[in-house]
Amino acid sequence: MAQNAEGPSAEELAARTPGEFWESLYRERVDDGAWGTRVNPVLAEVAAGLTAGAALDLACGAGGDSLWLAGHGWHVTAVDISPTAVERVAEAARGAEPAGTVTTESHDLTRTFPEGDFDLISAQYFHTPYDLPRSAILRAAAGALRPGGRLLVVDHASVAPWSWRLDRDPRFPTPGEVYAEMELPDAGWTVERAEARDRRATGPGGQTATVTDHILVVRRAGN
Template sequence: MPVSEPVDIQAMWNERYGEKERIWSGNPNARLAEVVSELAPGRALDLGCGEGGDARWLAQQGWHVVAVDVSDTALQRAAADAGELAARIDFQRHDLMQTFPDGSYDLVSAQFLHSPVPWERDRLLRRAAEAVATGGTLFIVDHGEAPPWASKLDKHVHHFPSAQEVVDGLQLDPPRWDIVRAERAGREAIGSDGQTGSLVDNVIIARRKA
């Protein structure tokens, strides 16, 4: 069988963000606003921050945020939009399969951290869990199934792990962690081109005890 050429992840995502002046709405992810509003602000890590909507919202709520993405294009837009909130946000470029931000965090957020190419996602999420401080929260939201506006091909070939599969892949040590929530949840949403539809999210919240 022919050997696949390695994918330049940074170039791929720069090309994706280069398709339009803006890819996302600029609003925070709905689940983030729903869940994090109940937490006391501290230090947050936003994995796959994109154009910075979540990072800006967290900063507005009083969090100090390290916001990470592999795409220079996305990070440049996020920094340009931060305005006075830039004092609370440290934008960093990382290919998370290669490098990871230093430090520990009261909140580690991975919102829709999917990839169109194969990668070791479970390993990355375990590394994310390691970055959660004692008493802190690991908050993961995934697509539970393809959005209604996804192409038929994407719906057919992409596997969306269940919430329990994500929890199992994390391999969290029960004496050190509480699984607060791990379930499918529906919501109404608007796609990047203005489409409306019903989405299914997998919501995983784990709190570190020790």
């Protein structure tokens, strides 16, 4: 979500907790009314084939996914570590009057996880410059699925020109590796999609580039 390619320095990261860092980013970010407010295309594609139910949007950011889901009849719990982010999503939802609902909660997912169970859980570009027990959080997300529910994980698989480049030679785990690291039981889970896909992306300054995403869809056994 950085506005420049270099991103925060190690000193800047060390000076703030993850919560302080992301809160500062959202407080200082100039809202152009577009960046982060559009639905991610893979989420729209996956959700379009499902019956609307209860959805959880992990690290909802500016809320584009949450608002799109609510507009299509889903009852969405939108969570982010930044109180400012979730306040803005709640305000946008009130103005949109969607067919579904949006409930917002602020969570540091390393410490707390939203209560409830869900038909769809979305983790879109769930990356951070801080250490994060990502596999444990995704495992908790899988455990919060209702029978027949789906966990959608979309990760960066390449570096866009406007991305943070904390590692000049980054390695991106494959969808299969992400699934394996979740360490789910052998029975009761189906990997419906595990693939790489190119797309044309638009950065915060309006610039465009072709980037690659990793896509993982995991379904819990049941109805």
